[in-house]
Amino acid sequence: MFLREGINLIDIQSSSKLSLDYLNASYVNSNPIYSEEAENAKVVGEPAEGDPSLIRDDALAKYASGGKYVNGITSYDGKERNLELTEVEVPESGRYKLVVQYANGEYSGSHSYNNNVVERYAQISVNGGEAETVYFKNTISWQQFATVTIDVNLKKGKNSIKFYNNNTYNGGSNPYGGSNGSGTSPFVDTVMVPKQYTPAFDKFEIYAQPSVVAKKEK
Template structure:
């Protein structure tokens, strides 16, 4: 498959090619891309979502656009709730954890995107989402997209 600069490859979280560890599970939601997302990621590093076969033609830093939902709140009152950012660990090709706080989307059926730079090898890569802290969950993951960083070339 020919790939040009800026090309975006999209990977659905519920794709059967992905690995779901532990309690992580595919769930239906008409608001999600493809009608499904993966939830219950976290509460220990065994409960993870791993995208397999994330292909890029050459090694380098890419923009990973993560579509997710997070409506966690702290507090039992119906008013004045504190919305909570959800922490997620991201590991590329089994490498060291890269932590990221995903903002609150204010609705479990409300999906937003956040962008994280990731270094990928030429060929297929794995990208794992998890949260190793007991009682803490990553956001629900709908899909990811990989886009090339914008390089400004001089035209001759």
């Protein structure tokens, strides 16, 4: 099984009675078959009005890999912006693990007792295929980088992976109040989060599916 760096939660379920004594994790390797800094990828578009450069090396990049990151990928103003990995080369066709290192410190609204964190999202398209929407948990700070692991199907040889944001977040119903202070207006996603972005991308890595290793006898 593929485990990320840091703390992992493993949920074990059984259809019959099970007495579990211990788990033994056999380390295989941590070598990606592809690695790319976000700032070295193909970044398309110009910043939205009032936004800084899409490729940034400001104070928030202190903990970014390589000292830079890519932020500002959005389409709320109708203009195209995206980030694309164009030279993702793998030895065989199959399913691979895409690890995205990112930061997301966005908040919406103002409450003295609530942190209104925004779960930024991205549409991810492999080789021009149908895009998958992936949400990125808020990391509380723009200097705090985390990872999300995504299963992607790649073909033997070179592949392309595109990341963008189509500004179509739908907040759904809001039974505890609407978009105004008194809660009388219905929930409107573009009022709560009018300008929707991908997270700040830092680094991308591709790993092969974990190999089955020989069982270790106790």
